[in-house]
Amino acid sequence: MAFSRDPGTGVSVMKGEYLINAQGEDVVAGIRTPEPIARMKEVLPEAYDQFIRNVDILEDHFKDMQDVEFTVVRNTFYSHEWGTLTCSRIHSNACFPDIFFAGGQQTVDASMPFW
Numbered sequence: 148m149a150f151s152r153d154p155g156t157g158v159s160v161m162k163g164e165y166l167i168n169a170q171g172e173d174v175v176a177g178i179r180t181p182e183p184i185a186r187m188k189e190v191l192p193e194a195y196d197q198f199i200r201n202v203d204i205l206e207d208h209f210k211d212m213q214d215v216e217f218t219v220v221r222n223t224f225y226s227h228e229w230g231t232l233t234c235s236r237i238h239s240n241a242c243f244p245d246i247f248f249a250g251g252q253q254t255v256d257a258s259m260p261f262w
Contacts, residue, residue: 148163148164148165148214148215148216148217149161149162149163149164149165149184149198149202149214149215149217150162150163150212150213150214150215150232151202151203151205151206151212151213151214151215152206152212154212154232157212161184161185161199161202162184163183163184163215164181164182164183164184165181165182165184165186165187165217165219166179166181166182167182167190191219191222193222193223194219194222194223194224195224197223197224198215198217198219198224201215201224201226202215205229209231211231211232212231212232213229213230213231213232214229214230214231214232215228215229216228216229
């Protein structure tokens with residue numbers, strides 16, 4: 148499971164954890180210690196790149212922080228589910244510029260959420 152931003156601050160840095168060779172019970176029971184998501188870049192670089200591309204697409208589309216549950220099978224990323232986490236008013240100063248002005252976009256339209 149991972150977040151497209153730090154859920155505590157709203158800063159654009161991938162946060163989360165993953166387990167290698169894990170089943171659902173391993174994750175839920177807490178019998179194994181997960182690795183930080185940043186380590187996935189070293190261990191599964193192709194899957195990590197797919198993961199980052201997908202999360203970036205989701206955040207760009209929904210214009211907000213994303214929560215992603217995923218699996219990697221044979222070095223291929225598969226998303227189980229994702230959800231939009233609204234940046235709180237406290238974190239909007241960190242989220243807003245990164246999300247809305249990415250790629251040179253300089254305008255805000257009426258469909259964009261304000262916190």
